[in-house]
Amino acid sequence: xxxxxxxxxxxxxxxxxxxxxxxxxxxxxxxxxxxxxxxxxxxxxxxxxxxxxxxxxxxxxxxxxxxxxxxxxxxxxxxxxxxxxxxxxxxxxxxxxxxxxxxxxxxxxxxxxxxxxxxxxxxxxxxxxxxxxxxxxxxxxxxxxxxxxxxxxxxxxxxxxxxxxxxxxxxxxxxxxxxxxxxxxxxxxxxxxxxxxxxxxxxxxxxxxxxxxxxxxxxxxxxxxxxxxxxxxxxxxxxxxxxxxxxxxxxxxxxxxxxxxxxxxxxxxxxxxxxxxxxxxxxxxxxxxxxxxxxxxxxxxxxxxxxxxxxxxxxxxxxxxxxxxxxxxxxxxxxxxxxxxxxxxxxxxxxxxxxxxxxxxxxxxxxxxxxxxxxx
Ligand code: SAM
Ligand code: SF4
Numbered sequence: 001x002x003x004x005x006x007x008x009x010x011x012x013x014x015x016x017x018x019x020x021x022x023x024x025x026x027x028x029x030x031x032x033x034x035x036x037x038x039x040x041x042x043x044x045x046x047x048x049x050x051x052x053x054x055x056x057x058x059x060x061x062x063x064x065x066x067x068x069x070x071x072x073x074x075x076x077x078x079x080x081x082x083x084x085x086x087x088x089x090x091x092x093x094x095x096x097x098x099x100x101x102x103x104x105x106x107x108x109x110x111x112x113x114x115x116x117x118x119x120x121x122x123x124x125x126x127x128x129x130x131x132x133x134x135x136x137x138x139x140x141x142x143x144x145x146x147x148x149x150x151x152x153x154x155x156x157x158x159x160x161x162x163x164x165x166x167x168x169x170x171x172x173x174x175x176x177x178x179x180x181x182x183x184x185x186x187x188x189x190x191x192x193x194x195x196x197x198x199x200x201x202x203x204x205x206x207x208x209x210x211x212x213x214x215x216x217x218x219x220x221x222x223x224x225x226x227x228x229x230x231x232x233x234x235x236x237x238x239x240x241x242x243x244x245x246x247x248x249x250x251x252x253x254x255x256x257x258x259x260x261x262x263x264x265x266x267x268x269x270x271x272x273x274x275x276x277x278x279x280x281x282x283x284x285x286x287x288x289x290x291x292x293x294x295x296x297x298x299x300x301x302x303x304x305x306x307x308x309x310x311x312x313x314x315x316x317x318x319x320x321x322x323x324x325x326x327x328x329x330x331x332x333x334x335x336x337x338x339x340x341x342x343x344x345x346x347x348x349x350x351x352x353x354x355x356x357x358x359x360x361x362x363x364x365x366x367x368x369x370x371x372x373x374x375x376x
Contacts, residue, residue, distance in 0.1 A: 051108035052348055054321075054355040062279065062309045063109045065097060067125055068117040069315045073145050074181040075169075077208055077237055077252075081181055090316045094128045096335045100313055102135055103344035109311070111139040117315065120148035126155040133160030141165065143206070147184055149191035157198050165204040166192055170214045171221065179213065192230075202229035202292060209234040209259055210252040218259055219266040225292030233282050233295040234259045238324070256283065256296030263294060270294065279309040299324070305358035311351065319351045324359025 052060040068091065074081045092100070101112060112132055119125050119142055133140050142156070143165040156164070166188070170176050173185035195203045207214065207221055214221075224230050236256055239249040260283075264270055270285035273293060281304050284295040298304075303324070312320040317332030329351045334343035 049106075049108050052104075052352055054352040056355075056357050058307070058355075059108070059309055060311055060352055060355070061109050062111040062113070062311070063101065063104050064113045064115055064310060064312045065101065066116050066313065066315045067094075067097065067114055067119050067128065068122040070121050071116060071118040071145070072121055072147050072182065073118065073184075075145075075167075075208075076179055076181070077210070077240075086316055092313075092315060092317045092332065092335065094124050094131075096317070096332075097128065097313070098131050098135070099340050100331065100335055100344055101132055101137075103341050104311070104348065105135055105137065106341070107345065107348055110137060111141075112137045113141045113143060115143040118145050118147070120144050120152055126152060126159050129156060129161050130159035139163075143167065145180070146188035146191040147182075150187070150194045153191075153194055153198055153200070157200060161200065163204070164195060164200045165206050166195065167206045167208075168192065169207045169210075170217055171224075172217070175214065179210075196228060196230075202231055204231045204233060206297075207232065207234050208237055209254045209256075210237055211254045213252065215254050215259075215262070218262045222263045222267055222287070222294045225287060225290040225294050228292060230292040231284070231295065232292065233284075233297055235297040236300040238299055253300065255301040256298035257301065259296050260285070279304075279307045299359075303359060308355075311348075319347065321351045321355035322359045325356055327354065327356070329354070 054060055070085050071079065074083070101109075104112075114125065114129060114132070116122070122128075129140065129142070139162055140160060141163045142161055144167070146166045146168065149164075149166065168176075168188060169179050170185075173183070176185035176188075177183040192203060192205070195201065205221075205224070209215060209218075218234070221232050221234070224232055234256065237249060237253050260270065267287055270287060273284040273286055275282075275284060281299070282295040282297045284293045286293050305322075308322070310323075312323070313331070314320060314328070317330065317335060318328040319331050320328050329347060331344060331347045334340060334347045337343040
């Protein structure tokens with residue numbers, strides 16, 4: 001397990017009020033190098049913050065970190081059974097991830113999600129969550145398949161995790177085994193129930209909608225919102241994972257609009273909820289009297305590119321400015337350079353400049369990459 005890491009705050013060169021330089025132990029050398037870059041070190045203030053913004057004036061304030069490309073499931077829409085994972089030597093260390101996160105934080109990235117692959121298979125991930133919280137991210141979240149969640153719940157809560165999304169596409173154990181290629185429904189369901197007893201409640205449940213696979217369970221999944229403080233959201237299937245001619249996508253795709261219509265046919269009217277965060281991708285609704293909410297995420301039928309505030313860091317050190325294009329920008333060399341923070345900032349600004357106005361969401365544009373590689 002990595003040891004504690006020293007935190008550094010910066011003031012940009014134009015600031016005029018120097019604050020005390022702090023150095024300690026083995027990180028002193030790094031601190032001094034950063035001090036040279038910035039002129040001096042100081043407490044970062046809101047007023048001095050430069051906000052990372054792309055060429056279309058979209059604020060980039062949300063970072064999704066894929067801490068591993070590995071996973072203990074093999075969901076059919078995400079990766080093949082015989083997927084070749086990357087050699088571990090190509091994967092960023094947790095300390096390198098933290099340096100990148102800190103560089104992002106300095107440019108106004110305030111929200112961070114830890115994801116994968118399956119984040120809980122990465123050794124030390126709870127420590128990473130704790131360090132991210134200490135760095136000062138306002139909103140620290142994780143997306144997990146839930147398999148290793150129950151035993152990690154206390155650690156994650158103590159580490160300061162704010163919220164959790166758990167993936168669950170079906171309430172039927174056999175179908176679960178078919179979709180994930182692993183027979184672990186009970187363990188995941190137990191973890192969801194346990195999470196509801198912690199400060200991470202209400203939990204968000206993500207289900208990928210697939211015609212002929214789990215669309216018969218739209219109402220059953222929606223009914224969970226009457227029983228539990230859960231936010232259940234169906235995600236439109238995206239054409240990834242080698243579906244290069246789009247045929248699998250075409251036969252399985254079901255739109256968010258149809259999901260909402262079918263849920264209402266069975267369970268009554270839904271009332272739309274104003275999102276707390278205008279950049280949030282989900283359209284959220286409530287059934288009358290339900291403690292939870294029901295929603296859809298529609299990257300395919302109604303892409304939310306115009307309000308996209310996201311950056312993705314892959315486990316092997318690339319930044320993806322857009323989920324639905326093949327663009328990536330290597331940042332590993334910058335992270336490993338002698339002066340990582342200015343080098344990362346340069347890469348971040350370049351990424352912001354090339355972030356496209358919209359992704360390519362047509363089936364014909366199906367991608368070879370898997371969601372687990374990009375960091376879903
Ligand atoms: N392993 C974790 C999990 O499954 O929650 C985190 C990583 S996973 C890649 C993140 C999310 O991406 C999951 O909710 C998963 O359902 C979703 N996902 C993966 N492939 C997808 C696809 N082709 N279309 C839509 N969502 C997908
Ligand atoms: Fe693993 Fe998550 Fe992909 Fe399923 S969706 S294979 S759990 S990374």
